[in-house]
Amino acid sequence: MNSLTPLSIDGICRVEFGPGRIDRLPALIAATGHTRAFVVTDRGLRAAGVAERVLKTLDSAGIEYAVYDEVAPNPSTGNVDAGAARARAFGPAAVVALGGGSVLDAAKGISLLVGNPDAVAADADHLWDGADGLPLVAIPTTSGTGAETNGFGVIEDAAAHRKVYIGHPSVRPQVALLDPELTLGLPAAATAATGIDALVHGIESLASRGANPFSVAYATQAVTLVSRALPAAYRDGSDLDARAELMMGAHLAGQALTLSGLGLVHGIGHALTAHTGTPHGVALAAVLEEVMEFSAPAARDAYEQAGRAMRLDPPADGDWARATVAAVREISAALDIKRPLRELGADRPMLSSVAAGAVADAVTKNAPRIPETAEVLEILERTY
Structure with a gap:
């Protein structure tokens, strides 16, 4: 098919x-x-x-x-x-x-x-x-x-x-x-913002504490489809095949998160949007790689699953987490979506409230590595 x-x-x-x-x-x-x-x-x-x-x-x-x-x-x-x-x-x-x-x-x-x-x-x-x-x-x-x-x-x-x-x-x-x-008329920027949300759903579902065989199956296929189709749909919004593949990938990622829950990327994203009005996908992209790096010690197997789903070559050093984060960074760069927090309307005094809101968000409880507020604040400072 x-x-x-x-x-x-x-x-x-x-x-x-x-x-x-x-x-x-x-x-x-x-x-x-x-x-x-x-x-x-x-x-x-x-x-x-x-x-x-x-x-x-x-x-x-x-x-x-x-x-x-x-x-x-x-x-x-x-x-x-x-x-x-x-x-x-x-x-x-x-x-x-x-x-x-x-x-x-x-x-x-x-x-x-x-x-x-x-x-x-x-x-x-x-x-x-x-x-x-x-x-x-x-x-x-x-x-x-x-x-x-x-x-x-x-x-x-x-x-x-x-x-x-x-x-x-x-x-x-x-x-x-x-x-x-x-979806054929969706502008490139909106394609990027919504598509990165789907990619995060797949990755966070794989790493979630609530992951199970069903959610993993949905999430794995979602990461495969979205990582391949999103850059293509961004480059050419009239590519119906890429649009269809991306739509199915996003749907499967939704099926996954419904079963597994999400994690800290979404916890920060929700808090950042509530404080600044930043579009959801743009808020996620602002902290995605940094949260993955923070989570990696507790999510190595999940990030290997994500990397294999993205069809990455096995890394020579065996560090799948590093390779997967690098691949995600490459996708974000191709979509021109990552922005420092200061460009999204966040000022430094606001960061403490964003960090507290992220830790309190229900999705963060599913993260593979549960953060302290100070650790989230450190992530935000890195992306400021």
Whole structure:
């Protein structure tokens, strides 16, 4: 099977993969038990015409729908509350999430709040035991977060100045519709930022304390696909084969992280984004190699798995961790994505808060080497 071969898999989440699969959307909505759709997207996709292509598919099938297109790049609790108010007013429907990770995360929150009419997004910590949300069809338009694979989203509680996890088993998408044609217009910088997120998902899943044979299988294949396809898609955004391979790799990385959890790169990334507004993938790239070097004493086997998945030649000195970090550094350089923290809006007094937030983040507990705040601060100083 090549990367453009259409694929349909039924399971906990039904996966529809391949160019042109967006035409199946009306049937997939009907499979949720609903005849109406509440579409969650962002204004960038409306302006780019991607959303209009999807809405025309619904129009052709005579499906009634409403659109909430105000999801921000780093969605906040207020953003999710506003979308939930619109969805409640529209009434029973399947939620169709069309966009990148921010849109998919916000859509999960919106779906969940509709099922819990007295709740607001700031109640995220308590909603895990709440009532079911609306069924969700996820249509990613970037290849990075793998958010279509799980039932939680990361949103910003602006009042508390922290990232919160909002989710419930019921808002794990019933359908993941992966159509690489929808990613063809993605700019190179966005391709790099979302793609590096997928690569980190694969690497951190391999090294996570929660890794198991299933997550390792997903993560290994994800690292193979993403490390090969990401530079190609960055160089030529119209390369549909590379786009398809990257989309599948990102999806498999999402499957892996859902099982294994992540680690310190994401812990720092979440804290850095909360403090500076830096795009998620750019925040990860800022500290990726440095965290890998810090983690290497406890993650040598995992980094060997990652290096072999990247098809590296066996290093002459036998140091797979060093070779894998070097290969990741080479990919970051090819994508022109790594920036010092001072260019991302972080000032030195802020670093202590970022370090504390990273250590407190739930994902950091899965890191192969659990850091002290002072150790994270040292990593941040190195990347400043």
